Amino acid sequence: MDKTLLYQAVCKKIQEMIGKGTFRQGERIPSIRVLSREMKISPNTVMAAYAQLENMGLIEARPQSGFYVKPQALSHGIKRSGGLLRENLKPKQVVLEDTTLQVMNTISNQMLLPLGIGMPNPDKLPIEKLTRMLASESKRFGIQSISYADVQGIPRLRTQIAKRSFLAGCSLGADDIIITSGCIEAITLALQCVCRQGDTIAIGTPVHPAFLKFIQWMGLKILEIPSCPAEGINLDVLSYTIKQNHVSACIVIANFNNPLGSLMPEEKKQELVSLLERNNIPLIEDDIYGDLAFGKARPNALKAYEQKGLVLHCSSFSKTLAPGYRVGWIAPGKFMQKLMQRKSLSNIATASPTQLAIAEFLVNGGYDSYLRKVRRTYAKQIDSVIEVIGLYFPGGTIASRPRGGYNLWVELPEGYDTYKLYEIALQNGISIAPGMIFTLKKNFRHCFRINASYWSNRVEHGVEFLGKAVKDCKV
Amino acid sequence: MDKTLLYQAVCKKIQEMIGKGTFRQGERIPSIRVLSREMKISPNTVMAAYAQLENMGLIEARPQSGFYVKPQALSHGIKRSGGLLRENLKPKQVVLEDTTLQVMNTISNQMLLPLGIGMPNPDKLPIEKLTRMLASESKRFGIQSISYADVQGIPRLRTQIAKRSFLAGCSLGADDIIITSGCIEAITLALQCVCRQGDTIAIGTPVHPAFLKFIQWMGLKILEIPSCPAEGINLDVLSYTIKQNHVSACIVIANFNNPLGSLMPEEKKQELVSLLERNNIPLIEDDIYGDLAFGKARPNALKAYEQKGLVLHCSSFSKTLAPGYRVGWIAPGKFMQKLMQRKSLSNIATASPTQLAIAEFLVNGGYDSYLRKVRRTYAKQIDSVIEVIGLYFPGGTIASRPRGGYNLWVELPEGYDTYKLYEIALQNGISIAPGMIFTLKKNFRHCFRINASYWSNRVEHGVEFLGKAVKDCKV
Structure with missing residues (x-):
C-alpha cells in the first residue's frame, strides 16, 4: 500500500x-x-x-x-509559547544581530546543498518552453518588447492574472493589478505605502527573514504574533495585541506559510480579514505559494474575504515558473494610486520581455497541467524528506506536514540548538535555515526550515547526515 | 557650407x-x-x-x-535668478502641487506627439539584434537564465560595464558594480542608503521631475542649486549653500543634463567632487546620457575624480539600447555593502534574461559603432529642432545647444507662460514638458524641455505649431 x-x-x-x-x-x-x-x-x-x-x-x-x-481551543499558540503574551504587548525595534545577518546571507550560497533556501528546484521548472516563449514573444511584439511597459504592467499579463484570481476566490480585474519585479518588491512597496519610520506592524512568527531585514531597514517596530504549523497566525493573540497597540499594518502568509508550511482554514482567513477591517488596519498578504496546493482546490487568498479594499495581495511566479524573470504582482485595493506612484519611482516598470513571456505561458503554455505535475512532485518529496527525518532524527522531533509548497518546519526536542546544527551542516557543504533567523526572540532555537523542492541521493544522505549530527547540538 | x-x-x-x-x-x-x-x-x-x-x-x-x-564670472546663475541666493539658504520640504503632478503624469501619454518625455525614439534602437540576442543567450544559459541572478548582477555584464568605465575616466572592476533595474532604481536606492526622512539634499535646478517626486516621497528637504544650460550646476552657490546647511547628499547630472542639456567642463567636475569630498557629502551622479556625446571623446564621469569613494555613479542602457529591458547599474563606492543589502530587499536581483542579452550586445553587438551612428542622428535632429525654433518662435527665444543626448531646454522671453503652452499643445495632441515641473519655485515658468530624439514631418509641424501658439501664452 x-x-x-x-x-x-x-x-x-x-x-x-x-x-x-x-x-x-x-x-x-x-x-x-x-x-x-x-x-x-x-x-x-x-x-x-x-x-x-x-x-x-x-x-x-x-x-x-x-x-x-x-x-x-485557539489557545494553541499562546499556551505553547508560555509567557509570550505579555511580551507581545511591546512593539520591538528590529535590530538583527551580526550572526543572524551572516547566517541569512550564507544559506543562499549556491555551492551548498540547497536545503536552507526557499527556492524552487530549477530542474522542475519549464525552462525550455519559457525560453522559447521569451524568444517568440519578443520577436512578435518588437518595439513593445524593448520599450518601457506601462507602470502598471503589460495588460495581457494582468488580464491573465486577473482571470486566475478566480481560483483564489477573488474577482480581480486587470486594472486592479500592478506587475512588480517579484513578490518581495510587491511587499516592500506595500510596506512603504502603508507605514512610516517608527510605525508598528504585526506579523506571524516565525517570520520570513527578508521581512525582518526590510522592517529593520525601514525603522519599523514589530509585534511577533505566534503561529502554529497547522493553522498559522493565532487570531486571539492578534486581536488582543491590536487592541493594546497602534498597529499600522499586518503581514500574513496564510497559504503554505514560509517557513511553517501552515495553511489557515478558510473560516480563520475570513475572521482575520474582518478583524483587521474592523480596526482599519491594512493587511499585506503574501500568497506566493498559493498555486502549489497539493489538494484538489487551490485555497482562497485572504483577498477573497475583503470588504473594504484593505488587503494588499502580493504574489509572483518565482516559486512556480521562473525566479530569474522577476515577475510578480500586487492587487493593492484602495492603495492603488499610491502603489502606482511608488512603483514608478522604484524602476518605472517591470522588464517587458519577461512579462510578455509569462503572459504567453499563461495563455498557451499549459500552466495548469504543469502545476498539477509539479504539485505531485513536491508532495512526494515532502513525504520522502519527512520519512528520512523520521528514520534518523532523535525521538520527539516533529516535522510539519504542509499541504502545499515545499517548505518544511522541523522542531527538535527542546535542549537542542539548530545554530550548532547549521554550523556543522555548513562545514559539510549543506545549507539549512536555523530557527534564529526567523525571529527577534529566542523561541525557535530548536527549530529549522528545510527546503523539500530538491530530492536526490545527495539530499537523502544530507538529511540523514543532519539527523545523525543532531546529537552534537545539545545546548 | x-x-x-x-x-x-x-x-x-x-x-x-x-x-x-x-x-x-x-x-x-x-x-x-x-x-x-x-x-x-x-x-x-x-x-x-x-x-x-x-x-x-x-x-x-x-x-x-x-x-x-x-x-x-561664475555668478551667472546667481545674478540671473535675482534674489535666489538668500532663498537657497533654506531647505524646502518638497510638496508638489496637484497641477504639477498631473502635468508630470500627462506628458508620458503615449497617444501624444512625444516631445515632452525623455525617452529615446524606439525606431533608433537596435531592436532586431537585441531580440535575437535575448533569444540566443536565454537558450545558451538555460537554467541560469530563469534562476535568480546574483544580487550584484550577472558577472559577464558587470565585467563589460567595468571595461567601458575606462571611457568615462574611471577604472572600475566588476566587483565595484551592482546591476539595477534601470537608472532610476539606482538613484532611489542610493538616496535610501545615504539619507533619512527629514534630511536635506542639494540638487541642480531645473530638477528631473522623477527626483522631485522621490524626494517628496522620502520626506527629504531640498536645496535647489541654480545651473546654467552651458556648464551645469553653479559651484559658488553650492559651496556657499553647503556651508550654511547640513546637506546629506548632492545629486548631479554632469553630462548632458536632463532637462538643461548642459555639460560640465572637466575642471568644474573635479572641483565639484573635491568640494563635496572636503565636506564629506555623498554625491549621487546620474550619467545616463554620457554615452550619447556628440564629440569625439565621451566626457568623464564625476566618478573619475573621486578620491574617497563618496561618488555613487548611476547609469543605465535605457537611453541607448532598450528602456524596457530595465538594465542599469550603480558603482556606489564605499556604500557597496549597504547598497547590496538594499537592492536585495527591493527585488532580490534584476531580471536575468535581459542582463544576459545586454552583456552579449556589449561583447558582440557592435555597441560602439551603433553609438557612433545614433549620436550622429541625435546631433542632426537637435540642429533641425533648433532651426525650426529659430524660424517660428518669437524673437528672444533661446534654445540650449546640448553636445550630447537629445534633451533641449527652451527659454521663451520673460512674460510667457509655458504651462499655457503645454495646455494648448495637449489640446492639439502634442506633449511638451513645461518648466514648472522642474522646480518648486517659480523661475522656469517661461521655459520648457523638448525631446529631439524624434524627427519627422509631424514633429517639424508640431514644433512650428508650438512656435506660433506662443503668442497666446502671455502671462
Missing part, C-alpha cells in the same frame, strides 16, 4: 476515534509501537501520521509519556 | 573678438542682421550661434537693445 495512503489511514482512524469520543480531550492515544503492530505498518509511518495530527492541533506529545488528545 | 560649421564659425569669431578685447565686457556686439549680412549667412544661423554663446555665458540679450558681452 502506498505510504501516503497509509498516513491518511492512520490519521483518519485517530480523527474518527476522537470525533466519536473514543479518545477524549486529555486522554492518551495508542503508542506508536502498539498502533504499528496492530495496523501492520512501520513505526515511521505511524510517527509521521502522529506528527501530522499534532500539527493539526488534534494531539500533543508529552515527554516520556506518549501522545494525548489535545484540548480544542 | 554645413549649418553646424556655420554656427561654429560664428561662435568662434565672436569668442575670438571677445578674447582679444575687440568687444569688452558690457559692450554691444554686432546685431543679428548685421552679422548675417557681413558673413553671408542666414539670420537664423546667427541667432542660433548667439543663443549658444549666451548659453555659454559669454553674451547676454537685452530687451529691445541687442546682444552684449557679459561680465565674466
